[in-house]
Amino acid sequence: LGDTSLTAEQRTYTSAVERSARTLLTLIDEILDFSKIEADKLSLHAAPFALDECVQSVVELLSQRAQEKGIRLGWAIDPALPREIVGDEVRLRQIITNLVGNAIKFTDKGGVLVTVSRSADVALKGEKELGIAIAVEDTGIGISKEQLARLFNEFEQADEAVERRAGGTGLGLVISKRLAVAMGGDVTVTSVPGQGSTFTASIRAGRPPVPERAPET
Numbered sequence: 001l002g003d004t005s006l007t008a009e010q011r012t013y014t015s016a017v018e019r020s021a022r023t024l025l026t027l028i029d030e031i032l033d034f035s036k037i038e039a040d041k042l043s044l045h046a047a048p049f050a051l052d053e054c055v056q057s058v059v060e061l062l063s064q065r066a067q068e069k070g071i072r073l074g075w076a077i078d079p080a081l082p083r084e085i086v087g088d089e090v091r092l093r094q095i096i097t098n099l100v101g102n103a104i105k106f107t108d109k110g111g112v113l114v115t116v117s118r119s120a121d122v123a124l125k126g127e128k129e130l131g132i133a134i135a136v137e138d139t140g141i142g143i144s145k146e147q148l149a150r151l152f153n154e155f156e157q158a159d160e161a162v163e164r165r166a167g168g169t170g171l172g173l174v175i176s177k178r179l180a181v182a183m184g185g186d187v188t189v190t191s192v193p194g195q196g197s198t199f200t201a202s203i204r205a206g207r208p209p210v211p212e213r214a215p216e217t
Contacts, residue, residue, distance in 0.1 A: 030171040037178050044182060048208040049089040052077050055116055055134070058096045066104050072111030073104065081118060085132065086206030087183065095176045095187070096134055099199045102172065103138035110139025110196070119202045122185050128207050131185070135200045142193035151189065152177050176201065 002014050036042040059075045066073035096114070103112040115135045122131030143151065152173055177187040184204030191197035 030175060033175050034171050037175065042179075042182070044088040044091060046086050046088055046206065048084050048086050050083055051081065051085050051116065051132070051205075052083060054089055054093055055096060055114060058093055058100055059114060061097070062100050062104060065101075066112065069104065069108065071104065071107050071109065073100075073114075074111065075114035075116070077116040078118060081116065081132070082130075082207060084208045085130070086208055087203060091179050091183070092203065095179055095201050096136075098172045098176045099134075099136040099187075099201060103136050103140065103197070103199070107138045107140035107196070112136065112138045119185070122202050122204045124204060129204055130207060131202060132205050133200055133202045135198055137196065137198040139196040142195050143189070143191040143197055144193050148189065148191060152187075 002011070002018065006014060033042070055075055055077065059073060063073050100112060100114060113136075115137070117133050117135070119131035119133035121133070124131060173187070180187045180201050180203055185202035187199060187201045189197060189199045
């Protein structure tokens with residue numbers, strides 16, 4: 001319908017329907033994910049993938065939303081990190097999307113910066129693993145200490161004003177935290193009301209196997 005010839009008023013209504021449908025789909029996905037986690041039915045699928053491409057895809061996906069609000073969205077990755085890691089790319093992208101989406105939602109001026117670096121806080125099981133930290137820093141409204149205490153509770157937003165502004169189930173951060181924990185890491189937050197917040201997702205990732213050199217003849 002959106003690709004057909006419409007009046008300005010019709011296009012406004014069509015856009016509203018599309019946004020509502022996408023929001024509803026997101027809510028359903030969050031509830032289904034939470035149900036799987038609660039039932040211990042959520043499984044991770046590890047495979048090699050390019051870490052920089054994973055982060056870049058999220059930034060590109062959400063860049064339009066940032067542009068519409070007139071804020072900056074950027075990202076940087078530590079060049080010392082291996083380009084390819086082993087983990088669940090889909091679930092990691094889900095975590096990053098949630099954190100960056102929230103940051104944009106609660107930032108009206110300034111911007112959001114995503115930085116990827118090595119984490120020393122993740123317990124590793126051997127030399128074939130490494131800790132990865134994805135920090136999402138914003139210059140948004142910030143979160144008080146009282147709100148931080150219940151930020152990761154199920155079905156909760158930080159407060160009524162935030163809930164009215166954000167909508168949603170309040171499950172996004174809970175799901176992200178539990179996914180990160182399932183990956184051997186966590187999601188933590190530091191914040192100053194009125195100045196902004198930094199959410200950091202840490203995970204334990206594997207190093208891709210080094211290809212064996214063919215024997216010289």
